[in-house]
Amino acid sequence: QVQLVESGGGLVQAGGSLRLSCAASGRTLTSYSGGWFRQAPGKEREFVAAITWNGGSTSYADSVKGRFTISRDNAKNTVYLQMNNLQPEDTAVYYCATAYLTNFNLGIRGTYDYWGQGTQVTVSS
Numbered sequence: 001q002v003q004l005v006e007s008g009g010g011l012v013q014a015g016g017s018l019r020l021s022c023a024a025s026g027r028t029l030t031s032y033s034g035g036w037f038r039q040a041p042g043k044e045r046e047f048v049a050a051i052t053w054n055g056g057s058t059s060y061a062d063s064v065k066g067r068f069t070i071s072r073d074n075a076k077n078t079v080y081l082q083m084n085n086l087q088p089e090d091t092a093v094y095y096c097a098t099a100y101l102t103n104f105n106l107g108i109r110g111t112y113d114y115w116g117q118g119t120q121v122t123v124s125s
Contacts, residue, residue: 002026002114006096009119012086016123020081022096022116029053032113033099034072034079035106038092038121045095049081050106053099059106064090086123093118 008020022034035050049060049070058070069082079096097112105111 002029002032002098004096004098004114004116006094006116006119009094009121011122011124014087014123014125016086017082017084018086018121020083020094020096020119020121022079022081024077024079024098028074029072029077029079029098030074031101033102033106034070035097035099035112036070036079036081036094037097037109038090038094039118040092043092045109047107047109048094051079052103052106053101054103057103061107083121086121088123088125091121091123093120 003025005023033053036048037045038048039045047061051058051070067085072079095118096116098114099112
């Protein structure tokens with residue numbers, strides 16, 4: 001079992017930045033790809049960013065490319081999401097997730113084995 005705890009959410013003005021953290025416990029993350037998803041009120045959970053387990057390759061939703069950066073620190077068993085130039089449409093609950101030994105279909109929710117409880121990000125205009 002992997003337990004994931006997100007932190008770093010909050011309220012920020014448009015144009016501001018936040019850094020989300022996803023700390024894992026129970027198992028080391030070195031064999032897990034990591035992903036971030038978000039869910040706005042009344043909308044489905046959508047893919048934001050992912051990073052592979054073995055090479056650190058990254059992928060992003062078009063809506064966040066150039067603004068968000070996903071990274072990982074295996075020594076700290078943590079995956080990060082740096083979010084810059086935040087906009088009101090980025091307002092959502094952000095969830096991290098992990099997928100064991102897979103680098104494919106990381107934009108699909110069903111690929112992931114474990115999920116965190118989410119952290120709220122609110123961007124005011």
